[in-house]
């Protein structure tokens with residue numbers, strides 16, 4: 169069998185693992201990530217998805233980075249609309265995020281939780297998020313199965329107070345810090 173590459177973690181004292189494949193997939197389950205909901209709208213059409221790939225990219229200019237599977241419905245509408253809303257999900261929104269992820273794509277995903285526009289006609293974000301951003305798509309790079317999305321931040325909102333924990337995803341399940 170030919171391999172694209174072989175990871176050689178022996179220097180860390182671990183057994184060698186081959187990637188990509190089942191071992192790679194299993195290793196990635198150990199990567200804990202914050203949970204966000206990314207939405208996009210074009211007029212009355214809206215959809216979105218739960219992501220764990222969101223990360224900060226640069227402070228100046230304010231930019232976020234995420235990756236989206238090219239075959240998911242959010243990618244298509246995002247490329248058309250050129251805009252996105254990002255909500256950082258708190259542990260309290262676990263069930264809402266789960267329902268959002270399970271619902272059919274499009275309007276049905278917004279049936280749970282309380283949604284509002286960042287600005288009139290802007291992007292949709294969820295009430296109770298730890299922070300919310302409206303962004304425009306600055307650049308997308310289509311590589312392999314995914315789109316790399318650089319999202320320029322237009323508006324920022326943070327939740328008052330620090331009493332809420334983030335929702336995390338680790339070992340194929342939602343987790344909280346404590």
Ligand SMILES: Cc1cc2nc3c(=O)[nH]c(=O)nc-3n(C[C@H](O)[C@H](O)[C@H](O)COP(=O)(O)O)c2cc1C
Nearest residue numbers: 217218219220221235236237240241242269273337
């Ligand atoms: C915790 C979690 C994290 C996810 N992270 C990503 C991600 O970073 N990128 C992505 O494209 N899909 C991610 N997904 C999958 C999407 O949420 C969802 O399955 C996908 O949008 C379904 O495609 P559809 O919108 O065409 O129905 C994640 C799902 C879960 C539950």
